[in-house]
Amino acid sequence: MSDVIITVRGEHELRVSPERATVHLTVALDGPDRADVVERTLALAAPVRDSITSRETAGSVTEWTSQRMSVLAERPWNNEGKRLAPVYRATVEFTATFSDISEMSVWATELSVDDGVSLGYIDWHLTPQTEAEVEREVATQAVGVAVSRARAYAEALGLKNVTPLEIADRGLISEGAGQMSKALAVGGMMSMDAAAPAMEFQAEEIAVSATVEGRFAAN
Structure with a gap:
C-alpha cells in the first residue's frame, strides 16, 4: 500500500x-515672535531632557532619543477671509524607553502639569x-x-x-x-x-x- x-x-x-514601554512626548509652543517661541521652547525642553537623563543614570530608562527642534510658520485666516500675521510653532520630540513602569507613571505625572508638554502614544514591548x-x-x-x-x-x-x-x-x-x-x-x-x-x-x-x-x- x-x-x-x-x-x-x-x-x-x-x-x-510587556517588559518595556517607549513613551513618545512632544514639547511645542507657538506665538507671533519667532525668537521668543524658540527661546521658550528650548527652556521648556531642557528640564524634560534632564528628567530623562537622570532616570537613565538611575537605570529606569534604558534608552532615549531627542529630535532637533523644528520651527514652522503659518499665516492663519480670520473670519473675514483676511490673512493675519504669521504664527510660529517650535517643536521638540522625545522618546524614552522605561524598564520601570511605576517610575514612568511618576515621570508622566510630573510632566503633564506643564503647558506645552504633551504625552503621545506608548509602545509596549519585550526585551529582545x-x-x-x-x-x-x-x-x-x-x-x-x-x-x-x-x-x-x-x-x-x-x-x-x-x-x-x-x-x-x-x-x-x-x-x-x-x-x-x-x-x-x-x-x-x-x-x-x-x-x-x-x-x-x-x-x-x-x-x-x-x-x-x-x-x-x-x-
Whole structure:
C-alpha cells in the first residue's frame, strides 16, 4: 500500500506581560515672535531632557532619543477671509524607553502639569532576549500541534506510522501568498483619575503566535 500524504497546520499562542514601554512626548509652543517661541521652547525642553537623563543614570530608562527642534510658520485666516500675521510653532520630540513602569507613571505625572508638554502614544514591548525565547517556544509548540494532528488523521485512517516530510511557515507549503508566522499584538491604555496622585498605565499582554504547515507520509 502506498503512503498517504497528510498536510496539516499547527498553531500556538502565548500571552506575555510587556517588559518595556517607549513613551513618545512632544514639547511645542507657538506665538507671533519667532525668537521668543524658540527661546521658550528650548527652556521648556531642557528640564524634560534632564528628567530623562537622570532616570537613565538611575537605570529606569534604558534608552532615549531627542529630535532637533523644528520651527514652522503659518499665516492663519480670520473670519473675514483676511490673512493675519504669521504664527510660529517650535517643536521638540522625545522618546524614552522605561524598564520601570511605576517610575514612568511618576515621570508622566510630573510632566503633564506643564503647558506645552504633551504625552503621545506608548509602545509596549519585550526585551529582545525574552522575545526570542517566546518565539522559540511558540514555534516548538506549533510544530507539536501539527504532529499531533497528523497522527490523529493517520489513526482515523487505520495507519500507524507517520513520517514528517516538510515543515514550514504558513503559506510556504500551501498555495497562495505567504503570511508571517509570528504576530505581536500590543495594546495599552493611559488614564487619569481625578482623585489619584499619578497617571495609571494599563498595558495589555503581548500576544506572540506561530503558525506552521507540515506534510507527513502515513502508512
